[in-house]
Structure formats: C-alpha cells, structure tokens
Amino acid sequence: MPDAVALTPKVIHLMxxxxxxxxxxxxxxxxxxxxxxxxxxxxxxxxxxxxILGSITPAARFSWGRDLPDPRPRVGQLNEWLRTFAVQQAPPSPTITMPSVRQTGRCEAI
Incomplete structure (x- = not known):
C-alpha cells in the first residue's frame, strides 16, 4: 500500500x-x-x-485447484462484510462495486 499512496492519487480502487x-x-x-x-x-x-472497494470476484470453482472447497459461501460472506464495512466507515465512506452474480456463482455477462 505505501507504493500506491506514494503516487499521491485522488482515488484508490481496492479489489x-x-x-x-x-x-x-x-x-x-x-x-x-x-x-x-x-x-x-x-x-x-x-x-x-x-x-473504492471492489467486491471479491465471484467464482464457482478454481480450475487449478479442483480439490478446493466451493468458494461461493466464503466469497458471499466476505462480500457481505465488505458492504457493511463500507457503510460503517467515517465519511467519506468508500464506494463499493459489486458484480452481478448468477446462482452458479459466476459473473453475469455484460
């Protein structure tokens, strides 16, 4: 984070x-x-x-780790925490971006 701050940006998008x-x-x-x-x-x-807080990118599975547990429940829980965290921050509250997610846990095509 110090390297990004050293660039003195007006906005940081954290995803x-x-x-x-x-x-x-x-x-x-x-x-x-x-x-x-x-x-x-x-x-x-x-x-x-x-x-700007970006939500965790949804995923139904990881192609490189098929033995890993289904990430959807954890991603959903952490994204819900992010929403709450953003609202609780002192003004100016961070903006949060969330993709549209299918029931499969994958992003909707735009």
Whole structure:
C-alpha cells in the first residue's frame, strides 16, 4: 500500500480477495482478510485518498485447484462484510462495486 499512496492519487480502487480465498499464497482466514482490508482502508483514509472497494470476484470453482472447497459461501460472506464495512466507515465512506452474480456463482455477462 505505501507504493500506491506514494503516487499521491485522488482515488484508490481496492479489489482483492479471490486469491486469498483460493489459498494461492497460503491459508488465509476470513479474519486475516478483514484485518488486511481494514488496515489498507485506514492507510488510504489517513492520506486523504478516496477509496473504492471492489467486491471479491465471484467464482464457482478454481480450475487449478479442483480439490478446493466451493468458494461461493466464503466469497458471499466476505462480500457481505465488505458492504457493511463500507457503510460503517467515517465519511467519506468508500464506494463499493459489486458484480452481478448468477446462482452458479459466476459473473453475469455484460
């Protein structure tokens, strides 16, 4: 995050989480994810930068890890937490972007 802040942007779009859900860099608990988002949002806010939170990209499965559990429940729970987190932040609250998701857990085609 310091490298992004050093560029002195007016806005940062933070979109992360699907790699954490897949365990691509090792196990990540929901608490780890929430702590990371909370810390990054604080850094952005402390530097007077507007924040756009992107939801975790939906996925029904991971092609490289077919033995991994279905990510949809965890992604849904974390995205719901993101919505709540965005609303609870001091003004200006972060904007949150959410894709349209099919029941399969995949994004709708636009």
């Amino acid at each position: 992360c989480g699907i790699n954490d859900t897949a365990g691509n860099t090792g196990p990540t608990t929901p608490a780890d994810y929430k702590n990371n988002i909370t810390a990054m949002a604080a850094v952005v806010r402390d530097h007077g930068i507007s924040l």
